[in-house]
Amino acid sequence: MPWIDACATDAIDEEDLIRFDHGGATYAIYHGVDGKFYATAGMCTHEHVHLCDGLVMDFMIECPKHNGQFDYRTGEAMRAPVCVNLKTFPVKVDGNRVLIEVP
């Protein structure tokens, strides 16, 4: 699977996320409170809603539509109404760039 250059490391505030679209798919890239970067699918698994407008709290992303929550490190669904886990993708930092490995 290819590594894709997604954004600069300073493009995402700590404890926040951005949307990243590539190859017809949409992703969410997070700058965690631990200083590390993470990536998940960009859409909530409950309904067709972009997570990029949501709220990052610690290691949780809260969906802007119904406040469902996922752990963005593992993708695990943590709070109703989300029941289905979020896909996660490997991330690495190269210099000041964030790369994600996508299918």
Add this chain to the structure above:
Amino acid sequence: MGQRDYSPFGADAKRAVESGLTAAEWYHTDVPRKVMKDLMARSDSPAIRDTVLLYGLMIAFAGAGIALWPTLWSLPFWLAYGVLYGSASDSRWHECSHGTAFRTPWMNNAVYEISSFMIMRNSATWRWSHARHHSETYIVGRDPEIAVMRPTVLAKLILNFFGIIDVITFFPNLIRNAVAGPTAAEKTFVPQSEWAKVQRVAQIHLAIYAATVALAIALGSILPLMVIGLPRIYGAWHHVMTGLLQHGGLADNVIDHRLNSRTVYMNPISRFIYWNMNYHVEHHMFPMVPYHALPRLHETIKADLPAPNRSIAEGFAEMWPALKRQLFQEDYFLKRELPPTAKPYREDFHQYVPGMMAPKAAE
């Protein structure tokens, strides 16, 4: 549009899905990400303060009511207790179901369970119905929380100021849920993984009511029911009054909350009971913003919204004639003026369902 069919299995529900209305994107006012992040920030302290105050007042009022029982002097204390039990529980249930009241999840869950019991809602069912109310607000046949169906049944509205219809429908449903889990209609929005929980919650609520009734019989007094159960009737009026204002008389089958929701300025006591849900357009547009930040959100986006009603009385003065007109003109709704600073309503947004937003229906 003709006679509306509010059944989740009816023609309107089917048409809303087939026309793409249910999947359509809702209008949002543009708010810079940094400002929105700040507005969405969670905190425990405002809700801890309000919860200590709420439960403290409830204990004090109920204590005074019991001490003065059965004299008439107990009446004002019961009325005050009733409003907190039968109305403030609605807003606590609501805000905690969003998980935004407190930052700490267990605090949200604890207040959610207590208020679900008081407001007579199954905590496992209603979490899901409210999610649908947000996805598909006032879309006929899809939103299970439409308070005012058209044509308006005024008698039903008035009876519900005393919670009569709610309570009458609640108990048979509670027993059904306790015995057999969710009903067929509930199964349309509650995922299967939660059906057992619906049943368990119903059994717990039923057991508490049974114990209260048993105590009342043993004591030969309705006093235990004045504390548990009856306040849902004698204290419901405030949440019905504020709840009607949320969407009453406004458009249905639209995807712009400025058209189907109403913001009303209220006095501080009502705002405490209602936990700031008087900023209802703002809440629907951005459900991530906690109740304590809604006044700030209002200031941020009000230039893009219709002017709020300036009091509960003014809100009713606007809504009541519209509800009465809907008695014989089902398609009628109030379409409020936007200020010149606002982005206009997008009529093309609202052509999904035939007859929706028909210009002659609106004013």
